[in-house]
Amino acid sequence: MPDRPKIKVKAPTTPEARPRVLVKPKAVSGLGSSNGRPRPLPIDTKDVWTNEANHTAYVLENLEPTPSLAKSERVLVSIRVRPPSESELRLDSQIAWVTPAYDLRMIKPAVVRDGTRDKKEWFFDRIIDPETDNARTYATAARAHVLSAMEGFNAVIFAYGQTASGKTFTLTGAPQSPGIIPLAIADLFQQIRASPDREFLLRASYLELYNETIIDLLSPDGRELTLSEGRRKGEVIINGLTECGVRTEDEVRRLLRMGEERRKVGGTDWNARSSRSHCVFRMTIESRTAADGTRTPGRDKATRISTLSIIDLAGSEKHTSSKERNVEGRHINQSLLTLKLVISKLADMASNRDVKHVPYRDSKLTRLLQPSLSGDALISVICTISPAAINMAESNSTLNFAQGLKRVMLSAQRKEVVDPEALIQQYQNEIADLKAQLREKEVDNPSMSSKSDRVKSQEMESRLNELKSLILTSSSVGTLAVPGTPAARPLSPAKLKYHVDMARPEAILREQLHEVEMRAQEQAEEIELLKAALDARPKEPNAKILELQDEVSQLRMIAADYERHLREPSRKVKQDVEREWTDKHKRLEEKMRVKSAYALRLDENCRLLTDENKVLAARCNDAETKLQAVIQWISVTLESEEEGEYDEVPTLTALSSVPFPNGARESLDADFGPKVSRLGKLSMSMRGSNRDLQNEFSKFRGSLGGVGSLGPAPPRGGGLFRDDSAPTLLAPVDDDVF
Numbered sequence: 001m002p003d004r005p006k007i008k009v010k011a012p013t014t015p016e017a018r019p020r021v022l023v024k025p026k027a028v029s030g031l032g033s034s035n036g037r038p039r040p041l042p043i044d045t046k047d048v049w050t051n052e053a054n055h056t057a058y059v060l061e062n063l064e065p066t067p068s069l070a071k072s073e074r075v076l077v078s079i080r081v082r083p084p085s086e087s088e089l090r091l092d093s094q095i096a097w098v099t100p101a102y103d104l105r106m107i108k109p110a111v112v113r114d115g116t117r118d119k120k121e122w123f124f125d126r127i128i129d130p131e132t133d134n135a136r137t138y139a140t141a142a143r144a145h146v147l148s149a150m151e152g153f154n155a156v157i158f159a160y161g162q163t164a165s166g167k168t169f170t171l172t173g174a175p176q177s178p179g180i181i182p183l184a185i186a187d188l189f190q191q192i193r194a195s196p197d198r199e200f201l202l203r204a205s206y207l208e209l210y211n212e213t214i215i216d217l218l219s220p221d222g223r224e225l226t227l228s229e230g231r232r233k234g235e236v237i238i239n240g241l242t243e244c245g246v247r248t249e250d251e252v253r254r255l256l257r258m259g260e261e262r263r264k265v266g267g268t269d270w271n272a273r274s275s276r277s278h279c280v281f282r283m284t285i286e287s288r289t290a291a292d293g294t295r296t297p298g299r300d301k302a303t304r305i306s307t308l309s310i311i312d313l314a315g316s317e318k319h320t321s322s323k324e325r326n327v328e329g330r331h332i333n334q335s336l337l338t339l340k341l342v343i344s345k346l347a348d349m350a351s352n353r354d355v356k357h358v359p360y361r362d363s364k365l366t367r368l369l370q371p372s373l374s375g376d377a378l379i380s381v382i383c384t385i386s387p388a389a390i391n392m393a394e395s396n397s398t399l400n401f402a403q404g405l406k407r408v409m410l411s412a413q414r415k416e417v418v419d420p421e422a423l424i425q426q427y428q429n430e431i432a433d434l435k436a437q438l439r440e441k442e443v444d445n446p447s448m449s450s451k452s453d454r455v456k457s458q459e460m461e462s463r464l465n466e467l468k469s470l471i472l473t474s475s476s477v478g479t480l481a482v483p484g485t486p487a488a489r490p491l492s493p494a495k496l497k498y499h500v501d502m503a504r505p506e507a508i509l510r511e512q513l514h515e516v517e518m519r520a521q522e523q524a525e526e527i528e529l530l531k532a533a534l535d536a537r538p539k540e541p542n543a544k545i546l547e548l549q550d551e552v553s554q555l556r557m558i559a560a561d562y563e564r565h566l567r568e569p570s571r572k573v574k575q576d577v578e579r580e581w582t583d584k585h586k587r588l589e590e591k592m593r594v595k596s597a598y599a600l601r602l603d604e605n606c607r608l609l610t611d612e613n614k615v616l617a618a619r620c621n622d623a624e625t626k627l628q629a630v631i632q633w634i635s636v637t638l639e640s641e642e643e644g645e646y647d648e649v650p651t652l653t654a655l656s657s658v659p660f661p662n663g664a665r666e667s668l669d670a671d672f673g674p675k676v677s678r679l680g681k682l683s684m685s686m687r688g689s690n691r692d693l694q695n696e697f698s699k700f701r702g703s704l705g706g707v708g709s710l711g712p713a714p715p716r717g718g719g720l721f722r723d724d725s726a727p728t729l730l731a732p733v734d735d736d737v738f
């Protein structure tokens with residue numbers, strides 16, 4: 001370890017006096033001598049939030065008391081020069097800046113190799129050299145503002161500088177070296193511990209401004225936010241910003257970690273983890289005299305309301321090799337340019353120059369900062385620069401900006417109001433109301449017989465506990481136990497010596513031991529509280545258990561009911577379907593049965609008709625023979641009549657077997673043409689009848705081939721040759737069956 005310069009911190013004599021860092025005189029030297037040169041530490045914000053709890057308490061306990069800024073008309077401007085980076089060392093860039101040991105407020109360009117140097121000397125409130133760590137940076141450039149915020153002044157701390165110049169390192173820090181934000185958080189709680197006469201309400205918010213869009217880093221969906229004018233002149237409202245009530249440092253750290261994970265960072269040509277957005281971490285602090293038991297707690301007391309905003313600006317930068325980075329860079333540069341313009345206008349105003357318009361509205365960054373820049377806040381700006389000559393131009397630009405800032409006038413006032421809108425007031429009112437309601441309930445209905453009464457009381461109690469836990473007092477925020485020191489005592493003015501040596505293993509072990517002891521103590525206190533709560537409970541069966549049992553049995557009933565109702569419909573559906581199919585099946589079987597019977601009947605009828613047909617055909621032949629015989633008889637009769645041989649006329653029966661004589665037909669035709677033709681017609685009609693009969697019969701046969709179309713019923717029993725012995729057909733089946 002290289003020898004560190006011995007630093008003495010002189011305690012301020014009056015509250016107004018600003019702390020002043022005295023450095024043991026040493027020769028004018030370059031800010032980054034290669035011998036024992038501090039190396040840049042890589043920043044991983046996740047580690048910072050996990051590890052910083054180990055360090056902040058120790059750091060704070062060893063800080064000298066810093067007075068708050070009861071009055072400050074100017075911006076506190078500090079210049080922090082970081083150690084040279086690896087790339088600057090590789091390039092063998094010369095150290096460009098020196099700060100003489102006799103005046104730690106001055107910074108001037110170093111003599112360069114050719115022996116020339118810029119003569120300009122710059123003066124600021126503080127020059128923080130590369131060997132100064134974050135704890136001392138906090139003490140000199142931020143702590144007074146944090147303490148003032150606790151006392152009711154709005155305070156803004158921001159870091160400005162070229163990309164990779166050390167803004168995030170200064171504000172967030174590194175695992176072994178917590179930055180301004182973690183130290184400020186620890187300090188806020190430390191101040192609460194040290195103020196037994198006051199009660200506090202703390203809320204945290206975290207937003208980023210990326211490419212002119214405001215994003216809420218604490219809302220789960222990274223909500224986009226809008227700005228609007230407030231009721232008071234110059235007031236700017238961030239609509240919908242998430243503000244989380246916080247009870248412990250751990251809670252704030254968790255929120256910060258959450259926000260850091262969502263924050264836009266990206267690699268650039270100059271910084272592997274460059275902030276691509278401006279980030280505002282804000283604590284809103286409300287405080288008032290604590291209830292002392294004699295007055296009605298929480299009513300009509302003056303409340304101090306203030307905000308502490310810590311802003312990590314994105315770095316001004318040159319053109320980079322990435323397209324996306326360039327778009328971001330344009331937005332970043334544009335908003336920083338507007339900030340510069342606003343600052344220079346404000347500086348002109350402070351010098352009584354005629355300024356018509358301050359362009360706050362030209363960028364979201366300046367709109368956000370408007371209330372603070374227009375004088376409503378105490379401001380501390382830490383401008384970070386690189387020590388290397390290659391970055392001289394950017395560093396000069398940063399120093400110019402810082403110079404402008406120094407001329408801006410502020411007029412911050414402590415805000416102390418009897419304001420019913422103060423949240424702490426509303427919480428206290430609600431606490432008082434809840435307590436009164438619970439007391440009333442206890443008097444009116446001590447046994448809490450009904451379930452709804454019990455539930456309501458429990459809800460009221462849990463709300464009451466939640467509200468109480470949000471109102472912080474010196475006893476409720478726990479203790480800050482540093483090894484070897486009594487816990488929770490206010491900062492001792494005797495402990496002025498600045499002494500942090502984190503490199504010693506025993507110091508780290510002591511830190512860890514201290515942390516474990518603190519946790520054990522917190523748990524012991526919690527056990528005591530729980531025991532007391534348990535004792536205070538009525539001895540009757542626990543209302544919560546009864547209520548839960550009630551709930552369980554109701555749920556069981558509901559579940560059983562559900563099951564019943566769920567099964568019922570499916571069973572019914574199944575039954576309906578089964579019934580439907582059984583009916584259908586039965587109907588089909590019946591149809592089958594009827595059709596089979598019908599087919600049998602058709603077969604039988606077919607057989608009967610075939611038989612009848614044969615009989616009819618035989619009769620037909622017979623009838624024809626008879627007809628021939630009649631015709632023959634007629635011709636014989638006619639012949640006999642002609643010849644007068646009437647006695648010779650044979651009987652028809654006798655003639656039937658007599659063959660027709662040759663040529664008899666021709667002579668019959670000639671002589672008895674008309675008669676014969678009549679008889680012929682008669683014969684024809686008989687034949688026709690016979691044919692008709694046959695036709696009808698064959699139609700009927702044909703119809704037997706098709707189901708359901710029987711065709712006209714065959715003549716049965718009636719007709720020319722009616723025979724009473726004709727078969728009786730079976731009755732057809734009713735068509736309706738089909």
Ligand SMILES: Nc1ncnc2c1ncn2[C@@H]1O[C@H](COP(=O)(O)OP(=O)(O)OP(=O)(O)O)[C@@H](O)[C@H]1O
Nearest residue numbers: 040041042082163164165166167168169274275315
């Ligand atoms: N005072 C310091 N001591 C040691 N290391 C430092 C110091 N300042 C910066 N560094 C280192 O320099 C690097 C760049 O710093 P940082 O990221 O803080 O820059 P930045 O200004 O926030 O950049 P950007 O604007 O791109 O976000 C980091 O690796 C950091 O650890």
